[in-house]
Amino acid sequence: QQPVQSPQAVILREGEDAVINCSSSKALYSVHWYRQKHGEAPVFLMILLKGGEQKGHEKISASFNEKKQQSSLYLTASQLSYSGTYFCGTGLYNTDKLIFGTGTRLQVFP
């Protein structure tokens, strides 16, 4: 089942913060976060695994609440380059396929 992201869209000024949420109705093993700019390929941001392991870019932070089957992506001191659509992808077990969430469109203005 497709994870649900909230909010659907966010508009920010440079320097402002944002939180993007990803919720699943099933117990998760992994949550991936990707950013896709218009007309470009999705780019990996972070993976969070059941048990607490995380891997990702230094400037990106995220959390994974295993009990609530939720993950949040924290974007602080936003820059113009943060604009794009953010997708979470969830897996139910280690080798499970990723199912991407509904997406959150983020626009950062000067």
Place this chain on the structure above:
Amino acid sequence: DTEVTQTPKHLVMGMTNKKSLKCEQHMGHRAMYWYKQKAKKPPELMFVYSYEKLSINESVPSRFSPECPNSSLLNLHLHALQPEDSALYLCASSQAESSYEQYFGPGTRLTVT
């Protein structure tokens, strides 16, 4: 080199045509994926190859035929497509078919007329 390349960038084909999409990676990844993405929607998984063997087929119509000739190459053969198949087709690779980050190619924008 963390690049996944895809050719062609754009493709227009008629419903009776046969064409192929090509994807290549040189990162030594052993899992490769085909996704379909419609405008303003998330990528939808079509196929997964793991160690050059088809691992997942998400009930994709037979007019789409994947092929993995070697560990670096992934093809998607197209035949008798429908206009609703028009979309962005993304290829991705990862270290293994597991919880590793996926690297996506720029995609092929396909239009079926």
